Amino acid sequence: MATYNSAAVSDAAIAFEKPITLQQGRALRDNPIAVAEGASGAPKIARNIYGASGTTITFTGLGDFSGAIADIALLTGTTGTTVLSVSFSDDGTTFYGSTTIYNASAITTTHQWRFWVHFATGAYGLARMNPSISGGYTSGTISGTSNSIVAIRFVVTGSSAATTVTLEPNGGIL
Amino acid sequence: MTSVTIDVRTGRKTEVLGPDDELARARATMQCSPAQMRLALHRSGLLATVQAIADSDPEASIVWEYATVILRASPFIAAMKGAASMTDEQIDALFAHAATL
Numbered sequence: 001m002a003t004y005n006s007a008a009v010s011d012a013a014i015a016f017e018k019p020i021t022l023q024q025g026r027a028l029r030d031n032p033i034a035v036a037e038g039a040s041g042a043p044k045i046a047r048n049i050y051g052a053s054g055t056t057i058t059f060t061g062l063g064d065f066s067g068a069i070a071d072i073a074l075l076t077g078t079t080g081t082t083v084l085s086v087s088f089s090d091d092g093t094t095f096y097g098s099t100t101i102y103n104a105s106a107i108t109t110t111h112q113w114r115f116w117v118h119f120a121t122g123a124y125g126l127a128r129m130n131p132s133i134s135g136g137y138t139s140g141t142i143s144g145t146s147n148s149i150v151a152i153r154f155v156v157t158g159s160s161a162a163t164t165v166t167l168e169p170n171g172g173i174l
Numbered sequence: 175m176t177s178v179t180i181d182v183r184t185g186r187k188t189e190v191l192g193p194d195d196e197l198a199r200a201r202a203t204m205q206c207s208p209a210q211m212r213l214a215l216h217r218s219g220l221l222a223t224v225q226a227i228a229d230s231d232p233e234a235s236i237v238w239e240y241a242t243v244i245l246r247a248s249p250f251i252a253a254m255k256g257a258a259s260m261t262d263e264q265i266d267a268l269f270a271h272a273a274t275l
Contacts, residue, residue, distance in 0.1 A: 052187060054176035061183035162176070169182050 004034035004042035051166035056155050060092050063150040065169040067118045071129075073164040074102060074111040074156065081105055082158030086115065088142065089151040097142040101126060117142065119149040201262075204246030206272040211244045214272035220258060227257045244272075 007013065008027035014020070020028075034042040050059060053075075062068065074084055084102040087095040101113060112130040117123070122145035128136030156163040175192030191199065206214075215221040228238035228250075237250045245251070246269055255265055 048182065048185075050180045050182055050185065050187075052178040052180055052189075054178040054189070055192070056175075056177040058177075058179040059182055060179060061181040064183075167180075167182075 001037050001039050002030040002033035004031055004039045006031075006041070047168060049166055049168045051164065053162055053164040055157070055162055056153065057163065057165045058151055058153040059167050059169075060151040062119075062152065062169055063148075066120060066147065066171050067116065068152060068167055068169045070115045070152075070154070070165055070167040072101065072113045072115055072154065075162045075164065080158055082156065082161045084154070084156045084161075084163060086117075087153050087155070088119075088145055088149050089153070090146070090148040092151045095151070095153050097122070097144045099124070099140075099142050117145075117152075119145055120147045121145070201246050201266065204266070204269040206244050206269055208238075208241055208244055210272040210275045211268075213275045214268050217271075218268065220268075223258050224254055227254055 005023075005027040008024045009031065013024055031042070035045065038044065059068070072084070074082065082102065082104060083100060085098050085100045087098040089095045101115065102111060109131060111128075114127045114129055116125050122142040123139070124142055125137065125139040152167065154163060154165050176195045177190040177192075179188045180186070212221060215224050225238075228235045231253075234250055234253060237248070241248075241250075246265065251265060254260070255262070260268075
């Protein structure tokens with residue numbers, strides 16, 4: 001594991017017209033690795049997760065990110081047909097690429113999924129977490145997506161239906 | 175029908191409640207004092223009916239006699255609604271009236 005060295009790259013150590021030493025060069029090389037590895041003393045990568053419940057849940061401000069992971073729960077107590085879908089927007093106003101996550105008759109138990117999407121390619125995956133079923137992982141490509149995506153919207157329709165979504169934007173999923 | 179928007183840059187959440195959700199939230203906060211409720215029931219001609227409901231169940235009687243606040247969302251009100259054949263709207267009106275007393 002790489003060692004994190006903050007002193008080697010301090011403002012005093014790296015200054016105007018001051019040559020980079022061997023130690024400083026190696027710190028510049030190793031510090032990012034140490035951060036990624038979670039080395040002792042290294043800054044920890046911040047993970048921001050956001051969540052809400054409702055019938056329409058929109059996450060905006062995603063322009064700096066390359067993808068997102070979401071945990072989705074469809075709440076019980078619904079009647080009739082329930083449809084849960086996800087769509088995307090490049091301007092925060094017009095949404096496209098609506099993809100159905102769930103479409104079935106009345107729900108008698110809470111359904112949960114883990115969903116991920118890579119903005120540039122539109123590649124997505126959907127894992128059915130509860131109730132777990134055979135063939136519970138599906139994947140595909142959402143057409144029309146790009147790195148211009150700034151918002152994701154989850155919508156559930158159906159009597160008494162509501163969904164809970166937690167979303168973690170990230171730098172991208174390969 | 176609740177619409178929620180979250181800006182991940184700031185964490186700011188904006189919530190727009192649908193009519194049903196607004197009503198549910200309003201009902202969750204409705205309350206009045208025991209005196210206000212008794213006055214409202216008396217003026218509605220329902221006091222004796224509600225007293226009979228309380229008298230028919232020991233725990234309901236304790237709640238009716240000793241509660242320091244009457245909550246719209248309480249089991250006692252739910253029992254009163256059923257036993258007195260009242261609608262949710264009538265219960266809402268009762269609390270609205272009680273709050274003015």
